[in-house]
Amino acid sequence: MTKTVDNRAWxxxxxxxxxxxxxxILPLMTVVNYSFxxxxxxxxxxxxxxxxxxxxxxxxxxxxxxxFAALGRSAAFSLAILAIEVPLxxxxxxxxxxxxxxxAIGLVIMxxxxxxxxxxxxxxxxxYTRSDIGLFGWLINAVGIDFNATRNAAQxxxxxxxxxxxxxxxxxxxxxxxxxxxxxxxxxxxxRIDGASRLAIFRYIELPKLGRVLMIGVLLRFMDSFMxxxxxxxxxGGGPGNSTTVLSIDxxxxxxxxxxxxxxxAMSIVYTLIVLTVCWVFYTVLVTRDSQEAQP
Amino acid sequence: MSRRxxxxxxxxxxxxxxxxxxNLSFKGNVEISTTMTLWPIEPTLRNYxxxxxxxxxxxxxxxxxxxxxxxxxISISVALPAAYAFxxxxxxxxxxxxxxxxxxxxxxxxxxxxxxxxxxxxxxxFDSVWAVALAHCIFNxxxxxxILEGFISGVPREIDETARIDGYSFPRFFVRIFxxxxxxxxxVAAFFCFMFSWVELLLARTLTNSKAISSIMTRSVSASGIDxxxxxxxxxxxxxxxxxxxxxxxxxxxKGFALGRV
Numbered sequence: 001m002t003k004t005v006d007n008r009a010w011x012x013x014x015x016x017x018x019x020x021x022x023x024x025i026l027p028l029m030t031v032v033n034y035s036f037x038x039x040x041x042x043x044x045x046x047x048x049x050x051x052x053x054x055x056x057x058x059x060x061x062x063x064x065x066x067x068f069a070a071l072g073r074s075a076a077f078s079l080a081i082l083a084i085e086v087p088l089x090x091x092x093x094x095x096x097x098x099x100x101x102x103x104a105i106g107l108v109i110m111x112x113x114x115x116x117x118x119x120x121x122x123x124x125x126x127x128y129t130r131s132d133i134g135l136f137g138w139l140i141n142a143v144g145i146d147f148n149a150t151r152n153a154a155q156x157x158x159x160x161x162x163x164x165x166x167x168x169x170x171x172x173x174x175x176x177x178x179x180x181x182x183x184x185x186x187x188x189x190x191x192r193i194d195g196a197s198r199l200a201i202f203r204y205i206e207l208p209k210l211g212r213v214l215m216i217g218v219l220l221r222f223m224d225s226f227m228x229x230x231x232x233x234x235x236x237g238g239g240p241g242n243s244t245t246v247l248s249i250d251x252x253x254x255x256x257x258x259x260x261x262x263x264x265x266a267m268s269i270v271y272t273l274i275v276l277t278v279c280w281v282f283y284t285v286l287v288t289r290d291s292q293e294a295q296p
Numbered sequence: 297m298s299r300r301x302x303x304x305x306x307x308x309x310x311x312x313x314x315x316x317x318x319n320l321s322f323k324g325n326v327e328i329s330t331t332m333t334l335w336p337i338e339p340t341l342r343n344y345x346x347x348x349x350x351x352x353x354x355x356x357x358x359x360x361x362x363x364x365x366x367x368x369x370i371s372i373s374v375a376l377p378a379a380y381a382f383x384x385x386x387x388x389x390x391x392x393x394x395x396x397x398x399x400x401x402x403x404x405x406x407x408x409x410x411x412x413x414x415x416x417x418x419x420x421x422f423d424s425v426w427a428v429a430l431a432h433c434i435f436n437x438x439x440x441x442x443i444l445e446g447f448i449s450g451v452p453r454e455i456d457e458t459a460r461i462d463g464y465s466f467p468r469f470f471v472r473i474f475x476x477x478x479x480x481x482x483x484v485a486a487f488f489c490f491m492f493s494w495v496e497l498l499l500a501r502t503l504t505n506s507k508a509i510s511s512i513m514t515r516s517v518s519a520s521g522i523d524x525x526x527x528x529x530x531x532x533x534x535x536x537x538x539x540x541x542x543x544x545x546x547x548x549x550x551k552g553f554a555l556g557r558v
Contacts, residue, residue: 009385012377013393016437019374023434024400027411092306095299108539108546109307112314115538119497119513120531127320127528128313133328135316166313169306227404230497248406252498255410268407279402283395 034265052266063263067270069242070250077246078225081164085221086214088165089172094202096177110170122234125163129235149236153243156236160244163231168224172217179213180206212289219282226275247271314535321528328524343529353530356509359425360494361537363508366429368489371436372482379444380470384453397438408434409502416503427503432496436489443488447481480548487545494538509534 035052037045058064097103116124131137131148140147149159183205191201229248232238238245238253245253251271255264320328321343322336331337347353381387382394412431413422421427455477459469475482500508513530 003384003386005386007387009381009387009390012381013387015374016378016397016441017393019370019430019433020397020400020437023431024403026415027408030411030414031407092303095303095306097300097303104546106303106307108542109310111542111546112535112539113310115491115494115535115542117495117497117509117534120534123513123527123531124313124317127524127531128316133320133332133524135312135334138332166310170310223402227402227406229404229406248404251404251406252409255406256502261410264410268404272403272407275402275404276399279399280395283398 031265031268034261035269036262038262039259048262052262053270056263056266056270066250067267070245070247071274073243073245074226074247077160077164077228078222080161081168081225082218082221084161084165085169085172086218088169089217090176090210090214092169092173093176093180094206096173098181107174110174113167113170116167118230119234121163121167122231125159125166125231126235129159129162151240153240156240156244159235160232163235164225164228167231168221172214172221175213175217176210179210183209212286215282215286215289219279219286222278222282223275226278317528317531320524321532323525325523325525340525343525344533346526347529347533353509353512356507356512357533359504359507360500360509363425363428363432363500364490364493366425367432367436367493368486370429371433371440371489372486374433375437375440375444375485376475376482377470379441379448380474382441382445383448384456394441397441401435401438401442403434405435405496405498409498412499413502422503423505423507428500428508429493431499431503432493435496436492439488439492440485443485444478444481447478447484451477483545483548487541490541491538 036048036050038048038051039045052063055061055063056067059068096106113121126134128134129136129149131141137147137149147155149156187205188201191205196204227248228246229252232244232246233249233252236244238249247267248271251264251267254260254267319335322339322341324338324340324342327333327336327338382390408431416422416427416431421430451474455473456469459473464473497508506512509530513527513534
């Protein structure tokens with residue numbers, strides 16, 4: 001669709017611009033300001049230049065080591081849940097009935113985890129996986145494996161990943177389902193006449209159609225898993241030790257726990273830049289795909 | 297046939313943790329900590345009675361629901377004209393503005409927690425529904441613009457031109473003709489705004505003095521001697537608004553998740 005060039009359209013965008021700018025630019029400036037300073041209580045601030053950034057990006061310093069460890073944990077978490085949720089989401093979408101009451105009930109159940117408040121997701125999984133009162137923890141102990149997520153780091157990770165898969169796989173599945181529904185029946189009929197195998201249908205008809213929704217799904221899941229705070233905070237509190245302290249948990253610990261505003265601010269800026277860079281790449285790919293599809 | 301089995305197995309896995317929550321919410325604490333049963337042996341309504349008789353819990357629910365509703369209304373009403381502008385016009389810096397908006401959806405809430413506390417304290421809104429409703433706009437407004445833009449682009453622009461020729465002024469055209477045309481899109485956007493505002497905890501907790509239901513719940517976790525039954529009952533109650541919303545939009549879920557863009 002061709003668009004009209006008209007700068008008066010700014011008036012329509014102005015309310016959004018004002019609202020988001022108020023929420024984004026002012027706090028961001030505060031963070032940038034803090035990141036160049038050091039504080040010693042009593043609201044006394046001292047200019048620290050780029051000191052915090054140098055320390056942060058130097059893995060041998062205490063702050064830098066802590067930052068890179070937390071960054072590594074966040075990246076590992078995002079990769080792990082993407083590696084599970086995307087294939088599982090596609091599988092579930094392929095297995096969903098195409099219409100009828102079964103579909104309606106299935107959709108309602110699938111959407112339910114998405115609308116559970118994030119701290120309640122944490123609570124649910126805390127109650128579900130505790131070895132003394134939880135069904136999941138109790139069952140695993142019952143088959144003879146010693147399971148206690150509050151003491152064992154690997155098991156704490158299993159709980160966090162299982163929780164995220166429970167929470168968000170439905171989003172990927174629903175996106176894929178919407179994508180699959182937009183494939184005309186004629187494609188399948190043509191494939192049947194050609195004698196295509198199930199695998200070939202998936203590879204050459206369904207997967208290309210899913211490309212776009214999968215990009216949206218991966219983007220949303222990457223952003224939200226990389227920024228995850230509430231659920232691990234409730235379930236493991238970052239422990240045992242520091243084994244599940246992902247970036248945002250560490251950030252809140254430094255900012256609101258120790259009140260080290262300078263360090264926390266510098267960390268925030270680097271953190272935000274990482275998220276933005278990844279998202280910019282995804283966004284560019286999406287937009288390029290769109291414009292290619294628009295001009296076949 | 298195996299497809300159905302996979303699908304139902306998935307649904308069962310989704311339901312199990314929820315079932316366990318509901319199960320625990322009807323048990324007393326003695327039963328929870330001493331026995332392991334798949335359903336309550338001595339069902340009790342004690343946990344729910346505590347919540348419904350305590351003003352603190354009840355107010356928490358009301359407080360949360362009111363900032364969620366307020367946020368949804370604000371987000372949709374500012375996002376509608378903006379989405380129309382992005383869909384119909386080229387203007388100075390439109391692409392950069394659109395990406396900048398989206399980046400705010402991506403900014404980690406942990407980054408903004410402390411500056412938000414300073415900002416909303418200094419303008420005197422700290423601890424009110426307005427603070428949380430406005431703060432949640434940072435991720436809901438960009439999302440609403442994005443979703444609505446997709447739906448609006450699906451409406452042929454001949455309709456705009458016909459209305460102009462028929463002598464409709466822009467505001468009148470927008471409200472009387474255009475908004476009914478994209479009612480589905482508005483519904484979907486409102487659903488997502490409701491969802492993300494309802495599930496958020498960090499900002500809601502930072503900007504209020506433990507008034508939101510989510511922060512009342514975290515406090516009862518950290519209090520000495522965790523009241524598991526009470527926690528489970530509160531969890532069950534927070535599921536209800538979400539479940540109601542889903543029930544109303546169940547016929548639009550599949551279409552809605554395509555965001556009008558597949």
